[in-house]
Amino acid sequence: xxxxxxxLGANLADPVAQITAALAALRDLPQSRLLRASSLYRTAPVGxxxxxxxxxxxxxxxxxxxxxALLAALFAVEGQFGRRRDFHxxxxxxDLDLLLYDDAILDxxxxxxxxxxxxxxxxxxxxxxxxxxxxxxxxRGLAAAWLPAVSMQQIKRLAx
Amino acid sequence: MKKNLLESARHIVVxxxxxxxxxxxxRRLGEHLDADLLLEQxxxxxxxxRFYQNQQRYALQTQLFFLFHRLDQLRELAQxxxxxxxxxxxxxxxxxxxxxxxxxxxxxxxxxxKLYRQxxxxxxxxxxxxxxxxxxxxxxxxxxxxxxxxxxxxxERKIGDDYLVLLGESYTRFFHNYDAAxxxxxxxxxxxxxxxxxxxxxxVERIEAMRGHREYFNRGD
Numbered sequence: 001x002x003x004x005x006x007x008l009g010a011n012l013a014d015p016v017a018q019i020t021a022a023l024a025a026l027r028d029l030p031q032s033r034l035l036r037a038s039s040l041y042r043t044a045p046v047g048x049x050x051x052x053x054x055x056x057x058x059x060x061x062x063x064x065x066x067x068x069a070l071l072a073a074l075f076a077v078e079g080q081f082g083r084r085r086d087f088h089x090x091x092x093x094x095d096l097d098l099l100l101y102d103d104a105i106l107d108x109x110x111x112x113x114x115x116x117x118x119x120x121x122x123x124x125x126x127x128x129x130x131x132x133x134x135x136x137x138x139x140r141g142l143a144a145a146w147l148p149a150v151s152m153q154q155i156k157r158l159a160x
Numbered sequence: 161m162k163k164n165l166l167e168s169a170r171h172i173v174v175x176x177x178x179x180x181x182x183x184x185x186x187r188r189l190g191e192h193l194d195a196d197l198l199l200e201q202x203x204x205x206x207x208x209x210r211f212y213q214n215q216q217r218y219a220l221q222t223q224l225f226f227l228f229h230r231l232d233q234l235r236e237l238a239q240x241x242x243x244x245x246x247x248x249x250x251x252x253x254x255x256x257x258x259x260x261x262x263x264x265x266x267x268x269x270x271x272x273x274k275l276y277r278q279x280x281x282x283x284x285x286x287x288x289x290x291x292x293x294x295x296x297x298x299x300x301x302x303x304x305x306x307x308x309x310x311x312x313x314x315x316e317r318k319i320g321d322d323y324l325v326l327l328g329e330s331y332t333r334f335f336h337n338y339d340a341a342x343x344x345x346x347x348x349x350x351x352x353x354x355x356x357x358x359x360x361x362x363x364v365e366r367i368e369a370m371r372g373h374r375e376y377f378n379r380g381d
Contacts (some may be wrong), residue, residue, distance in 0.1 A: 009239055041233060046229035054239055095243035117242055121288055124242065141344065152285035 001062050002102050003035075007115070007124050009095040011118065015055035016040060016158070018081065018094050023059060025077045032063035032070070038127035040158040045054045047112075051139055056155075058099070058104045058127035071111055072097065098126065114138050121144040122153035130135045164368040165342065166193070168290035170241050172252045172339075175259065176297035176348075178329045179308035184354045185297065186254040192364065198237060199255035199328065203315075205229070211267075212318040218223060223276055227260050238288045256294065256311065257287050258338070262330050277371040293367070294343045296335050299372060301325040344370060347378040 008028065010018035011130035012158050019040055027034045037059045045051040063070055074096040099115045106113040114137050118124045130137055135143040166172075172195070174186045183199060190197045202208055205225045211218040237251060264276045299307070304324050309317055335343060344367055353360045359379075366377045 007242060010244055011236075011239070043239075045232045045235065046286070048230040049223075056236070056239075095239070097243050104381075115242070121238060121242055123239075135347055148289065153288050154286055 002060045004063055004067075005099040005128060005135070006059045006061060006074065006102045007097050007099050007118070008059065009050065009054060009096075009123075011052045011054045012093055015053060016054060019055050019057050022081065022094050022096070024058065026059050029061065029063070029065075029070075029073050029077070031065050032061050035060040035062050036131040038130045039160055041123055041127055042156045042158055043123055043154070044156070054123070055158075056123040056127060058131060060126065060131055067098065067104060067106060067111060067113060070101070071098050075139060079083065088137075099128065100135070100137065103136075105138050114140070119143065120150065122147075122150040122155050125150055126157070127153060135150065165293055165370050166364065166367045170250050171237065171291045172203045172250065172293045172295065173256050173291040174252065174295045175256050175331075175335075177299075177304055177352055178316070178324060179304045179311070180297040180299050180348055181307070181353065182254040184299060185295065189295075190361055191250040192338065192360075193250050193252065193253045194249035196235060196240075197369075198251050200230075200255050202226075202255075205288065205315070208317060209374050212315050215267060216269070218271075219264075220272050221274065223260065223264045223267060226263075226280070227280060227283065229256065230257055230260060230299050230353075231283060234287050234289045241289070248319070253291075255281070257289075257293070258334065259282060262334050266326055267329060291341045294341050294344050295363075296331075296343050296366070297348045298345065299348045302327050304328055339373070342370065342372075343374045345374065345376045346378070350379045 008019050008022050021038045034101065038057045041056045043054040043056070045053070065073060069127065078094055078096050097115060098111065099118050101113050104113045119137055119140055125143060129144055133144065135142050140146070172189065172243040174182045174189065176182050186199065205222060207218050212220040220340065234257060237378065240251065261277065261280050266272055268276055285310060298369055301324060306322050308319060308324060351359045351363070355365060363377065366375070
């Protein structure tokens, strides 16, 4: 059994509903079990153009799938939500990505582990630490140690 | 084999003063890399037209609109580069957030700039995005003036020569101190990336061969 963390993001077509539905879909991943899901986090726009909110969350999954197979399964879930990965500027209904897979360090064209930018984004670190406070990022130490550096990125945890 | 900077960069910025050819090069580079474009859309700033009519009166509104709009664009980019696409996963843009105070220091009065700066210093910290590569285009003031006049964008007619000269100097100073990302400094004087494939290819090769944190590309003709 392997432990993987997955980032979720949405900003179109009722993103709260999209993420809630996506978390439910993660329960049906093959050879996997959803262990925990974080609260939903909102990043609101600052400008005056009425752009939509971004909603993010992180989920922990126990799986026997290899990293690449798990990623393929995640893309399949994305596909169910109407995302077209072959089209530039395609509207993004749902985004999923693999953050961590055990202590794996991997650098291939398809997949980099740990996710190279996860420690720079409050909308990843906050939900991750909510469900895994002691989480370590291979090569970067405790995830919690990166939180102060992103504390100015304004996100809001939504009531469950 | 280790990928070169141009292939591995997820976010590339083309910067430089008005008229130097940022947007054209960003488009060309975007095509070459099969990347998405994140371009400034100055025309959506409802104050900009009034600013060019009456700079003193509308500078602060214009600056604040740009600041918040740019922050929102970068907020989207922060999501996008966390969730890459299988094709075209890189992004090429034609501005750095830091250009915002650079312009503000030229357009605002001293007390307005102080006020602006307080706002900028607090909200700019929200920006999570640092580019992997910056291409800084330079040109002589005379060249900038000639190019802006030639392209004849209606709104830009009111831009004074003095302003373009000052802007060029501000960019020089800014990039002298900039070290957040590797910078390729390009003297665009004898280069035409839009019409001359050779010039563009040469730039691509120079960036691919880039090893240091700062390099210079100059073509003496």
